[in-house]
Amino acid sequence: MKRRLPTVPTPAASSPPAAAPQSGGAPRLDGLVAALAALDDGESLRRFLLDLCTPAELEALADRWAVVPELAAGRAYRDIHDRTGVSVTTIGRVARCLALGAGGYREAASRLGLSPAPAADPH
Secondary structure (H helix, E strand, O other), rough: OOOOOOOOOOOOOOOOOOOOEEOEEEEHHHHHHHHHHOOHHHHHHHHHHHHOEEEEEEEHHHHHHHHHHHHHOOOOHHHHHHHHHHHHHHHHHHHHHHHHHOOOOOOOOOHOOOOOOOOOOOO
């Protein structure tokens, strides 16, 4: 005998459209951004990230950030992979964000005195 899955009502045609995401992200992201901005020192931010993220998530974030200074130095993707162990795919993703993203990597790098070089040759 087959089990029937419960049906989910569909929104009525007269329902108002869902709100468009705010500039910079959805309200939940805005709340997270506010929490991060409220932390005024590195140790507080470190503790928040340790509570917020799993070890794997922290490692992924740290790996992505580790690529930024390498790209800023103009290193090739393979050299960055050899130096950091970060996958070439992730390196390419970070490079793409540096070139075409929202500007977050660039601003953080600039504030830390890193001047990203033009995109490194992937080979």
